[in-house]
Amino acid sequence: MPGFTQKFVSRKKDLQSLLCVGLDPDPSKIPAGYSPGPAGMLEFLTDVTVATAGEAVAYKPNLAFFEVMGSAGWDLFEKVIQTVRDHAPEALIIADAKRGDIGNTARFYARTFFETFDCDALTIAPFMGPDTIEPYLEYSSKGIIALCYTSNPGAASFLGYGEIPLYEKIAESVQEMNREHKNLWMVVGATKELHAISRIRCLAPDIPFLVPGIGAQGGDLAGILGSCGADLLINSSREILYAASHRDQVIEKSREKAGELVQSVRDICINAGIVL
Amino acid sequence: MPGFTQKFVSRKKDLQSLLCVGLDPDPSKIPAGYSPGPAGMLEFLTDVTVATAGEAVAYKPNLAFFEVMGSAGWDLFEKVIQTVRDHAPEALIIADAKRGDIGNTARFYARTFFETFDCDALTIAPFMGPDTIEPYLEYSSKGIIALCYTSNPGAASFLGYGEIPLYEKIAESVQEMNREHKNLWMVVGATKELHAISRIRCLAPDIPFLVPGIGAQGGDLAGILGSCGADLLINSSREILYAASHRDQVIEKSREKAGELVQSVRDICINAGIVL
Numbered sequence: 001m002p003g004f005t006q007k008f009v010s011r012k013k014d015l016q017s018l019l020c021v022g023l024d025p026d027p028s029k030i031p032a033g034y035s036p037g038p039a040g041m042l043e044f045l046t047d048v049t050v051a052t053a054g055e056a057v058a059y060k061p062n063l064a065f066f067e068v069m070g071s072a073g074w075d076l077f078e079k080v081i082q083t084v085r086d087h088a089p090e091a092l093i094i095a096d097a098k099r100g101d102i103g104n105t106a107r108f109y110a111r112t113f114f115e116t117f118d119c120d121a122l123t124i125a126p127f128m129g130p131d132t133i134e135p136y137l138e139y140s141s142k143g144i145i146a147l148c149y150t151s152n153p154g155a156a157s158f159l160g161y162g163e164i165p166l167y168e169k170i171a172e173s174v175q176e177m178n179r180e181h182k183n184l185w186m187v188v189g190a191t192k193e194l195h196a197i198s199r200i201r202c203l204a205p206d207i208p209f210l211v212p213g214i215g216a217q218g219g220d221l222a223g224i225l226g227s228c229g230a231d232l233l234i235n236s237s238r239e240i241l242y243a244a245s246h247r248d249q250v251i252e253k254s255r256e257k258a259g260e261l262v263q264s265v266r267d268i269c270i271n272a273g274i275v276l
Numbered sequence: 277m278p279g280f281t282q283k284f285v286s287r288k289k290d291l292q293s294l295l296c297v298g299l300d301p302d303p304s305k306i307p308a309g310y311s312p313g314p315a316g317m318l319e320f321l322t323d324v325t326v327a328t329a330g331e332a333v334a335y336k337p338n339l340a341f342f343e344v345m346g347s348a349g350w351d352l353f354e355k356v357i358q359t360v361r362d363h364a365p366e367a368l369i370i371a372d373a374k375r376g377d378i379g380n381t382a383r384f385y386a387r388t389f390f391e392t393f394d395c396d397a398l399t400i401a402p403f404m405g406p407d408t409i410e411p412y413l414e415y416s417s418k419g420i421i422a423l424c425y426t427s428n429p430g431a432a433s434f435l436g437y438g439e440i441p442l443y444e445k446i447a448e449s450v451q452e453m454n455r456e457h458k459n460l461w462m463v464v465g466a467t468k469e470l471h472a473i474s475r476i477r478c479l480a481p482d483i484p485f486l487v488p489g490i491g492a493q494g495g496d497l498a499g500i501l502g503s504c505g506a507d508l509l510i511n512s513s514r515e516i517l518y519a520a521s522h523r524d525q526v527i528e529k530s531r532e533k534a535g536e537l538v539q540s541v542r543d544i545c546i547n548a549g550i551v552l
Contacts, residue, residue: 026380064377064384070354070392071347078346098376100401101340102428104302108340116346125376127403128423129430147404152378154405161445162438169437 003183004092004121004143005208008233011057011090016276017262018230020094020210021052022237023061023080029238033247038069038076044250046083048241051254053088055262058120058233060210063097081117092120094210094233098147100125106135114139121145123187123210127158130173133184140181146174148200151189151213160196167196168203175204185210190219190234198227208232214261215239222268230274236261279459280368280397280419281484284509287333287366292552293538294506296334296370296486297324298513299356301341305514309523314345314352320526322359324517327530329364331538334396334509336486339373357393368396370486370509374423376401382411390415397421399463399486403434406449409460416457422450424476427465427489436472443472444479451480461486466495466510474503484508490537491515498544506550512537 002010012018025041034040049059061080066073084093095117099109113122121143126132136144149159149167159167171186178184188200190213201209208231213219215236224232239261243253269276278286288294301317310316325335337356342349360369371393375385389398397419402408412420425435425443435443447462454460464476466489477485484507489495491512500508515537519529545552 024381026384062381064375064381064388067350068384068388068392070388071350074343074347074350098401099340100374100376100403102426102430105300105338105340108302108344112340112344112346116344125374125401125403127376127401127434128426129428129433129435131428131430150378150404152405152407154378154407157405157449158403158442158446159405161442166434166437166442170434173433 003141005182007092007120008057008208011092012230012276015055015057016266017055017057018232018234018265018276019052019056019258019262020058020060020233020235021048021056021240021258022096022235023048023059024237024241025065029242031242031244031246031250038072041076042079042083045080046087047247047250048254049084049087051251052240052258053091055258056088056091058092058094059084059088060094060096060235063095078117081119094121094123094143094145095119096123098123098125100128100132102128102131103135106132110136110139114142121185123147126170126174130177133174133177137177137181137183140183142183143185144183145185145187145210146170148174148186149188149192149196151191151217151219155189165196168199171200171203174207178206187212189213190221190224191217194220194223194227197224201228211235221264225265225268225274226272230269230276234261234265279417281458283368283396284333284484287368288506288552291331291333292542293331293333294508294510294541294552295328295332295534295538296336296509296511297328297332297516297534298372298511299324299335299337300513300517305518307518307520307522307526314348317352318355318359321356322363323523323526324530325360325363327527328516328534329367331534332364332367334368334370335360335364336370336372336511339371354393357395370397370399370419370421371395372399374399374401376404376408378404378407379411382408386412386415390418397461399423402446402450406453409450409453413453413457413459416459418459419461420459421461421463421486422446424450424462425464425468425472427467427493427495431465441472444475447476447479447483450483454482463488465489466497466500467493470496470499470503473500477504487511497540501541501544501550502548506545506552510537510541
């Protein structure tokens with residue numbers, strides 16, 4: 001069975017795209033015209049999936065926006081996975097849950113996202129130590145995406161701590177732990193200083209990156225592609241999800257925004273001689 | 277409305293106890309004689325609550341063991357909260373979810389555990405930076421329990437990183453951020469070196485600790501009480517939960533184990549002149 005990274009490489013080539021669409025259904029931002037509650041969220045996220053199925057390598061539902069509704073939210077999460085499988089069958093599904101725990105607890109989190117919900121990948125917070133990563137590795141067909149240096153301004157406080165910053169130490173550990181199963185990725189924010197991103201790329205040459213921070217957060221798309229190459233997923237959430245203010249325009253506007261981002265990536269890659 | 281820490285102080289005095297009972301319903305360990313599935317887990321956790329209601333200051337359900345069942349697990353989580361409210365109305369409920377994210381996502385996690393489920397406190401992973409703590413602080417009646425130095429062996433790799441270890445930096449930040457709302461706690465593992473625990477206590481004198489690692493993990497109960505005083509919750513999960521192998525004995529055996537731990541704490545405190 002091809003692993004997560006192989007599926008990524010194959011779909012990236014087919015679509016000539018690095019796009020990951022973040023699915024963050026915030027009730028206060030959902031365009032007018034949808035039903036209220038979880039039913040309307042499913043209609044909305046289905047439209048966004050239909051709009052972007054030809055551009056998106058991956059979809060990344062953010063669990064916070066689901067679990068706030070309790071068990072109804074987890075039912076919605078299951079339905080959203082199904083709607084992505086129906087409308088974009090080759091797309092990868094990344095559960096953005098940033099789970100971080102050890103031993104038996106981590107094994108239960110792995111089982112949740114890889115068995116109960118059969119997602120293709122999960123974001124994890126490895127900061128409690130390498131024993132927070134190990135329990136996931138045996139799922140060799142799944143992607144394990146460890147936070148390394150996140151896009152938020154506060155990331156420098158702890159992840160950038162130390163004479164040699166902590167994110168370098170995390171990158172080295174992840175590179176080392178990836179040897180056997182080849183299913184580890186890392187989150188590296190596009191808003192970080194380019195020298196930091198380049199350094200992480202050098203320390204973890206075999207690890208693809210999931211990159212938040214493009215768009216509203218102001219990350220440097222050309223910079224990250226130039227310093228890291230194309231073993232990346234570039235995440236966009238708000239710009240694509242909330243491109244329209246009314247249901248009638250969601251498919252058109254979301255498709256347009258996704259297309260713009262994909263075209264920017266292609267243009268940068270052609271200019272820089274990067275093969276997608 | 278009294279805050280989480282005030283409720284803790286009051287119940288600690290009333291019960292002369294520091295006990296927090298971890299509720300980790302692992303299907304492979306639940307004693308024989310209960311119904312299968314979530315219904316049996318509720319029966320089991322109700323028995324454990326009934327058994328320990330006179331000893332437990334707090335209960336700490338671990339979300340991993342619930343969400344593995346999908347929406348049925350979140351229904352169970354809601355029912356477990358209700359059973360604790362019914363059988364131990366003064367006890368505090370700590371959702372052990374170790375959520376760690378920023379901005380809007382963190383606000384949704386806060387809403388999940390403090391509004392949708394009305395827990396008394398939530399464990400959070402603050403490693404992405406101080407902006408992972410801020411969104412929770414406005415819930416001034418709730419407890420926000422930030423991981424600082426966890427009980428697992430691997431914690432030294434990243435949390436102990438740096439000439440001055442990262443956990444010291446986290447402790448300083450938490451102490452500083454606690455000034456206004458006084459609702460921050462930290463997780464400090466009983467398995468850590470006593471000089472590290474004492475140092476954290478010095479850097480964060482106003483922050484109570486949630487302490488895992490006593491029991492199976494071999495943490496030093498007398499050491500942590502001696503170096504930190506009694507602004508602590510001492511967690512025990514497996515030893516109390518799985519004290520019996522059959523349903524018929526759960527109430528008796530769990531009560532016995534809880535009583536033993538509470539008595540150990542009282543004895544140490546009396547010998548060391550620590551006021552509970």
